[in-house]
Amino acid sequence: MSVTDVEISTAGLPVGTWRLDPTHSSASFAVKHMGVATFRGRFEKFDATLTVEDESAELVGTVDTSSIVVKDQNLQAHLGAPDFFDTERYPELTFRSTSLRREGDELIVDGELTVKGNTRPVESRGEIAGPAVTLGDVTKLGITLEAIVDRTEFGLNWNAPLPKGGFAVANDVKLVVELELIHA
Amino acid sequence: MIVLGVAGSLRQASYSRKLLRAAGRMLPPGVDFVEYDALKQIPPFDEDDEPEPGDAVEKWRDALAGADAIVFATPEYNASIPGALKNAIDWASRPFDDTVLRNKPVAVIGASTGMFGAVWSQAELRKVLGAAGARVIDRELLVAAAHEAFDEADELEDHDLRLELDGILVELLDNVRRRVAA
Numbered sequence: 392m393s394v395t396d397v398e399i400s401t402a403g404l405p406v407g408t409w410r411l412d413p414t415h416s417s418a419s420f421a422v423k424h425m426g427v428a429t430f431r432g433r434f435e436k437f438d439a440t441l442t443v444e445d446e447s448a449e450l451v452g453t454v455d456t457s458s459i460v461v462k463d464q465n466l467q468a469h470l471g472a473p474d475f476f477d478t479e480r481y482p483e484l485t486f487r488s489t490s491l492r493r494e495g496d497e498l499i500v501d502g503e504l505t506v507k508g509n510t511r512p513v514e515s516r517g518e519i520a521g522p523a524v525t526l527g528d529v530t531k532l533g534i535t536l537e538a539i540v541d542r543t544e545f546g547l548n549w550n551a552p553l554p555k556g557g558f559a560v561a562n563d564v565k566l567v568v569e570l571e572l573i574h575a
Numbered sequence: 576m577i578v579l580g581v582a583g584s585l586r587q588a589s590y591s592r593k594l595l596r597a598a599g600r601m602l603p604p605g606v607d608f609v610e611y612d613a614l615k616q617i618p619p620f621d622e623d624d625e626p627e628p629g630d631a632v633e634k635w636r637d638a639l640a641g642a643d644a645i646v647f648a649t650p651e652y653n654a655s656i657p658g659a660l661k662n663a664i665d666w667a668s669r670p671f672d673d674t675v676l677r678n679k680p681v682a683v684i685g686a687s688t689g690m691f692g693a694v695w696s697q698a699e700l701r702k703v704l705g706a707a708g709a710r711v712i713d714r715e716l717l718v719a720a721a722h723e724a725f726d727e728a729d730e731l732e733d734h735d736l737r738l739e740l741d742g743i744l745v746e747l748l749d750n751v752r753r754r755v756a757a
Contacts, residue, residue, distance in 0.1 A: 468672040472708040479678045479710075480757070549705070 395522045395530050397574065403493035404448050405522045409441040409532050409572035416570045418454055422542075423561035425553070430560075432461040432470070439570050441534070450488040450500055450534075452568070456481060474549045481507045493519055500536055504566075506545035513538045515566075522574060530574035538566045576751060578602055579642035580610045583649035583660040583685075583696075590686040590721035591693075593729050595648035598684060600730075601741055606748065611638050620665040632666050639667055640675040643751045646744075647704070649685045651696035661703065668707035677708035680750035682743050684716035686724065692717025710750055714743050 398406040418437045424430035436458035441450045457478040461467050471478040488502035489512075498519040503510050517536035525531045542548075542564045551559040580599050582592040599608035616631040618624065639645065649656060668674050683700045685693030697715045705711045716739055718724050718731070726732045731740065 465671040468674075468677070468708060469706060472677065472705070473710040474705040474708075477710075479754070 395524050397522045397530060398445075400443050400445050400448060402443075402448055402491060404441075404443045404491060404519075405532060405574075406443050406445065408575040409443070410575050411437075411439045412531070412571040412573050413437070416568070418452075418568045419566075421565040421567065422563070425559060426557050426561075432459060434458050435460055437568075439568070439572070441532070441570075441572055448488075448491045450486070450491060450502070452486040454484045456484055475547055477507055486513070496520065498534060498536065504538075504540065504545070507547065509545045511540070511544050513540060513566075532572040532574070534568075534570045534572065536568050536570075539563050540566060576606045576643045576748070577641060578606055578608050578747075579638055579645045580608060581614070581645060581647050581660070581663075582610075582612075583614075583647065583657045583700075585615045585657075585659055589650065590688070590718070590724070591648040591650045593725055594684060594686045594716075594718055594721070594731070595646065597725070597730055598646055598648065598740055598744060601737075601744055603748070609638070609642070611635070614659045614663050617659070617663050617666060620662050625669060628666065635663055636667055636675050639679065642679070643755075644680040644682070644747050645709075646747070647681065647683045647700055649683065649693055649696050649700050651685065651687045651689075651691075651693035654695045656696050656699050656703065660700070664703055664707060671708070674708050676704065678754070679709050680712070680747055680754065681709045682712040682714070682747040684718070684740065684743065686718035686721035688720060688722050690719050692719035692721075710754075712743060712746050712750070714739075714746065716740050716743060 400406050417433060419431060419433040421429050421431045434454045436455035439452040456476040457471055459470050470476060484506045486502055486504050488500050490501045492499050496518050498517050500515045502513055504513040515536040515538035520533040522530050522532045541562050543562050580595045582589060582595045584591045602608050617635055667676050681704050683697050685697045687693040694717050701711045724731060731737045
């Protein structure tokens, strides 16, 4: 990896404003389905900005809830309806960090996630790579974060009981973002 | 503002129709209450018929599309929704990603001659409407012993039930206003 001249903050993060490269980033979720398997979906449209100064850092993100993508068209329509994300009333979900810290290649980000008008604290962990000088002399940073949230705390309560007990969809949902960020 | 009323029973003198009309009379000035009364004309849902569903289905979909909100009053058959009502919702729910019910504010009320006031069919109807994409008010109105529940003017005799129904309608119209304001 090419060495850059980006300064490092007291929290060990590269100083500057880092904007999303949407083509090379993803925002997805995974939830246990029928108690046995893992169902995954993703959002096509989202944005994120990491701002690092000497003494502070903030990661903010927004997701266009209507850009949800799953493999079944009918399910996709249901996920956008009031039973789930209610995209008419809540077109965005948002994240704003309250603390970021780096421990080697590990990144720990606490913050507040707002979904359907419900704001709850979220703890996420992941990896940070870079900064590195890439093609065209563009300096980039890679961040991967995972968090587990209880969807019912955000008003996503839909479920269906199974004939022999249990429910079709788990309450815990894993959120995963993989961000390629460009030094502005 | 137009509120469409749909009774789940086909019988003209049904208690659910009586309840629906009582709800219609409680709507405030400026709200037009339109009763849909042709469930019996809607053919059984058949995917083969979707390209040309026929006049009855077109009129049903138009009635839903033209309404700002919908009140469904349902009886309970075998602990569930009457078949004709479910069939009509199945037609209305297609295609799923562009259904006339999508984001439409809807309320569900119900009446039965038994002790439980169509509680199960209301729960199932809310589930079905939610799956069809509607904005379903999360409340129920349980009119039990429906044969004794109305006075000579066909109004609900029970004061608390009238208050509950009024609250449901207020919430329904509030959802319409919120949608218009957005």
